[in-house]
Amino acid sequence: MSKNKIRVFSLLFVVFIALAATPQITSFPTGVGANGNAGCTCHSGGAGTTTIDVVGMPDSFTGGESYELQISISNPAIPGGELTANMGGFRLFASAGTFGAGENFTDLVQELEGGATHTELGNDVRDWVVIWTAPDSEGQIVDFTLHGNAVNGNAVGAGNGNTGDAWSTFEASVPGAAALGGGGALIEQAEPYEVAIAAISFGITLFSLMLVYVFYRNNPEGFNLNGLAAWLKKWLTTTDHKEVGTLYFVYSFLFLFIGMIFSLLFRIQLSVADNDFLTQDQYNSFFTLHGTTMIFLAAMPMIAAFANWIIPLQIGAKDLAFPRINAMGFWVLAFSSILLYGGVMSGEGADISWTMYAPYSSSGGEKGASAGTTLFVAGIVMLGMSSTLSGVNFIATIMAMRAPGVTWMKMPLFTWSAFVANAMLYISLPALIIGTVYLYLDRTIGTVFYTAASGGDPILWAHLFWFFGHPEVYVVIVPAFGIVSEVLATSAKRSIFGYRSMVYALAGIGVLGFVVWGHHMLTSGMDPTLRLIMMLTTMLVAIPTGVKIFNWLATLWGGSLVFKTHTLWSLGFLVTFTMGGISGMFFPVAGLDTHFHDTYFVVAHFHYVLVGGTIFGMFSAIYYWYPKATGRKLDEKLGLLHFVITFIGMNAVFWPMHQLGIEGMPRRYHTYSVDSWTELNSFITLSALIMGAAQFILAWNLIKSYKYGEESGKDPWGGWSLEWTTTSPPPTPSFHEIPTQGDANIDHHAYPESSGGLFSKMWKGSGSK
């Protein structure tokens, strides 16, 4: 072992020891003499026979107010009347607040850190008055512990004389005014915040190390600081669609894990009834960050990553239409995450859930949303800006930069799905941006958009949010449709069945997606007429979705299916997404929705759609297009292991939630007191931990295969679209010459005569544009 390594290990060892010792630095303050937490042990008499009376202990306290506590101890066996000195003592602890001596008792009582005790003079009486000043925060319960000691005076002039004394304990809990009022006890505990912050810091450190390592492996000889700076600068300033796509991918992958850590922390909290692993504030903040992270910082950027990488390649463009706007879109997104997480580091993470319902989200103070919410809302506005920038870019690219032969109805389905998704995003985003700007103004300069008492409308937020929010969930599922269409057709070695009806179904979902938002608000006090309309339109969404599922099945018919990892993910998608789609049909029904709304049935449904749909689609895309991006295939054995554990784990986590929903377990609950829910919840938590651990297989596969994967060549899977005609990885700019897409239908004179489908006939006129 070299000297250097020994030094490094010694340093690490010292740091480890120092870290291990840190928590012990704050020890409990010691009292007068040997008075510890266990009572007045300076007198070792027996316990229990002494009576302690405390007058003036309030039922609940008001923040900052002072209370006079009259403490008196008595013990018939040790009468104090005849004694003149050394009669008793006390030691009072409280979990919050400050202490002082009462009027006329300044000589007898003294303050201690975290409590009060008698002075040496105060040893000679059995009654004391202590002033307790309550803490400012009313949302807590203060615990008092008082040890009182009746002393028989025998120490006076007789040495230590600590025989024949007796002490006992008095305990009380006083809730703050805010902790009362029907609410339960507030749990005070801080560790999981530190766990979350430590996990994030640890992740960022590992991530930085990985960056340096990747740079080192690129060129081991040229490894120096100047080279690293130049290399980092290249990545920080790149505008190439493939490199921005890689940035999006790495970013979304990092946040996929951060979002997962949050979910595992609150799953542990929910594993048993009445658990107190997390405090209420932490739980509320964690599920908020989990939802927002997974939707806005993991799913959307992951889609943007594939759209960036693949769209120009599929339509034969050299780059996206606006490369610099594209890069700006990414960097706005990257910095918005700092705002979203800004509150977490100070223990004031936003606690308004990803739906950010006003007027709770526009409130502040003791019972309102936490201080970090303002930063969080600003972050959401930035996210909207980022999505607008990247959305306009994809729309412009697809509309204007298609290579010859890539007509609208000869466009790969992934590009079609990205087009539909971005068009939906572009139309729906203004509602979110307007809504969050209103919210930000409500929080910062005192406008009253959502305050009913001042003429604002609390339901306005729900309308604005869900006018964006429902198209948004289609924005994250529609690209997965495109990916599955590509993967299943390629794996079955066939063309997709019913290309035209697929496109119409996509467009149909895109249009219907805008008129169903009210099904999120069927119990919100919304107008009954709107409820009726939304119920009908929501039912209709099932039809185009059904067309897509049966077209996928028909694509497999007569094919020759190969079981690559990406095929497995797409088949898994078919199973779980169909289940999620079916459970979605339960919500537009009034009699079912009034029960299922905001219960775990909803949680089960949208995780079947978002994990079993979006995430499975994205994983399919990772295995499918990784060879195109790196020139090497991912390891199939690790991929199979990853798929099997995740598929089973996903069903084990989310299927039991349907049952919890039927039994009426409300979502966003920090804890529950129904013991019969513990069994399913423990099972869910255990499954979630296993499923979470399995994701490291994918991370390892991505890193390992970059160097050691099997070389893939141009078209490893047998796909037809233009990205498979270029080298892997593609050059920059992506095509030296703009390619021309051929058309098998024209070559074989098979189109349009023999193509007898309804949709073909409808499109006959412009099909060969």
Added chain:
Amino acid sequence: MPTVNSWNASAQNVGGSTVGPADYTIFRSLLDTWNFWSLVVGIFTFILLLYLVIRFREESPDDPKLDGIKPGVFPKERDNLTLELTWFIVPTILVLYLTFIAWQSMITVWVDPYSEELAEESFDITIEAYQWGWNFYYHDEIVVLNETGNLTTFVTPMGSEIKDGSIGIDGNLYLPCDTPIKAKIVTLNDGGELPVLHAPFMPEWAIKEDAVPGLETYLAFTPKESGTFDLFCAEYCGQQHSKMLAKVHVVGQCGTGE
């Protein structure tokens, strides 16, 4: 305005909301129908998928590519009018059928709060939500007599004196059995309270409705079994959302039929 002349059954904690809605709710019959059709659609789809995956799996590694797929060439289109129309029309019929079934439930759970018919026979209460708890006000009385005819329990309506045997002032909700309940839902508005959304959720009757500041919303339902049931807050309302709980006691004799 019901006066229940029967011995008190409130002490028996029969039933229980932790197993989901009661059998007599419209939720149960709808859930059965929806479960049935979900199984039909699901089983059909998954058996078809399984069959296709097994029947049309790859025979040999150098199986020729079907449909003449070449990189850079849009493949030969395949479609079939009859099939596509089938899976457009059949789901449409199913969806229309399910909508037809669902229609009735809308009238049942979203009853017109201003209906005169309901006003005549209903037991009226107001549920007032605040951070984090509930106030219940009664606009009618329930008098429950025991077997010997002596008064055992008496729900205190808003504004009336508290008498011997009064209930309804302990933070829990008391309801008569077999009587339509009309609940007005409001948020507490006294200046000191933060006006945020809440939602009383009673799993036993599969109902919930948001309490919205500045708005009056309504719930209507009819308990048909006595017992003690849960009331949760279902709309996220801040720190102690999960502690915003109450019990619902259904008192009086059930099964007299109304």
